[in-house]
Amino acid sequence: MLRRVARPSDSDEQLERERRLVERAHAGDRSAVGELLTAHGPALYRCVLLPRLGSEAAARDALSEVYERVIERFDRFTWQNVGFWPWLRTVALRVALDQLRARKRLVLWDAEDVAREVDATQTVTPVDQKLSERRERQAARARVEEALSRIHPRYARAIRLRVLEERSREEVARELEVSPATFDVVLHRAMQSLRKVLGPPGDQSKAPPRERAPQDAPPSSEAPDV
Amino acid sequence: MSDPRDRPEDPLQPDPDAPATDEELAEAAKLRDALEDPSRSNHDAELARAMSSAWSPRDLSAEAHRSLVEKALVGRDARRRRNRVIRVSFGASAVLALAAAILLYVRSDSQPPGTVHVAAMAVSRSTQALFRDRFASSGGESSRIDRIAMARGADLRDNEFAKWGVR
Numbered sequence A: 001m002l003r004r005v006a007r008p009s010d011s012d013e014q015l016e017r018e019r020r021l022v023e024r025a026h027a028g029d030r031s032a033v034g035e036l037l038t039a040h041g042p043a044l045y046r047c048v049l050l051p052r053l054g055s056e057a058a059a060r061d062a063l064s065e066v067y068e069r070v071i072e073r074f075d076r077f078t079w080q081n082v083g084f085w086p087w088l089r090t091v092a093l094r095v096a097l098d099q100l101r102a103r104k105r106l107v108l109w110d111a112e113d114v115a116r117e118v119d120a121t122q123t124v125t126p127v128d129q130k131l132s133e134r135r136e137r138q139a140a141r142a143r144v145e146e147a148l149s150r151i152h153p154r155y156a157r158a159i160r161l162r163v164l165e166e167r168s169r170e171e172v173a174r175e176l177e178v179s180p181a182t183f184d185v186v187l188h189r190a191m192q193s194l195r196k197v198l199g200p201p202g203d204q205s206k207a208p209p210r211e212r213a214p215q216d217a218p219p220s221s222e223a224p225d226v
Numbered sequence B: 001m002s003d004p005r006d007r008p009e010d011p012l013q014p015d016p017d018a019p020a021t022d023e024e025l026a027e028a029a030k031l032r033d034a035l036e037d038p039s040r041s042n043h044d045a046e047l048a049r050a051m052s053s054a055w056s057p058r059d060l061s062a063e064a065h066r067s068l069v070e071k072a073l074v075g076r077d078a079r080r081r082r083n084r085v086i087r088v089s090f091g092a093s094a095v096l097a098l099a100a101a102i103l104l105y106v107r108s109d110s111q112p113p114g115t116v117h118v119a120a121m122a123v124s125r126s127t128q129a130l131f132r133d134r135f136a137s138s139g140g141e142s143s144r145i146d147r148i149a150m151a152r153g154a155d156l157r158d159n160e161f162a163k164w165g166v167r
Helices: A012-026 A030-053 A056-072 A085-102 A111-120 A129-148 A153-164 A169-176 A180-198 B022-036 B043-055 B062-109 B115-120 B141-164
Strands: none
Touching: A012 A030, A030 A056, A030 A085, A030 A129, A030 B043, A030 B062, A056 A085, A056 B062, A085 A111, A085 A129, A129 A153, A129 A180, A129 B043, A153 A169, A153 A180, A153 B043, A169 A180, A180 B022, A180 B043, B022 B043
């Protein structure tokens, strides 16, 4: 199957501008590295790190670690006309993988999921940031839906309304036709049920194998050793 | 894909609206409070926030992001400076150590081994020099022993000073 070939969705000029930044960065220009990080960092945080790590503090720490690694190992990056994003995303996945392996908290992704994604970066054709962002968002939402589909529909609805749609406790209670106090119990049971289907962190039996999401990645020759 | 809400209920799952136990009421209250106040630690609230982060991730503020970029860039410079200081210190120490080693080698090489200290040391010798006059065949042993002990004590001190290089 033909995959979409990585091209900058905005313009060739944008890619060319990025190439020049990379050149300057390789020549030791600190501000050029800063510009590259500033251009891609917010999307990296929003689409790669935060969904996988599940907490803003953890994602912020991870982004900081990604920047350190990028700066430290920038000389290993070779420009290959697919832009800076695929390399940066792979670095971020590896940092996320390290964090997931070290943690005990339950999140939607576990270390094995991210390890598979890192493996995929070796083989899948890279795409630019915008397409990658769209795919990441779809994959994250599909993961949430998949988890909710495995618990009682009433529990799923409670979580959907209160957690995903961020509606007030009282409003959700009205919607479910219970008192707010009863809704608290329903939500507690819903989270317990969700916890059961997700399993403890690192439990490989917790979920059926998920289809590998098409992700952007550097080709193998460009895969960063990070 | 069929809507999961249309599926028949799983008989193995508990009734969501069954009466709550005291423990459940307490846990439900903790979850409610933790969802209202993120500073409160609660596993279920953390999982809820993880779901929310995956569903609709929020942006990092521009200011927070700028500070992360600056920290990383400044950190690199600081690491470079630190590495440079370590390399310079290590290099200087190595040069000094090498110079000291050469100096020791040259000094020790300029004289035959052992001659410096041996020449300066008092060597074992007869006590005859201490007693020029003949002494009586009986009596006076203690004073003779004292004289020998004093002479050898002086030799011992001299040898120690010679070894310490303070003579």
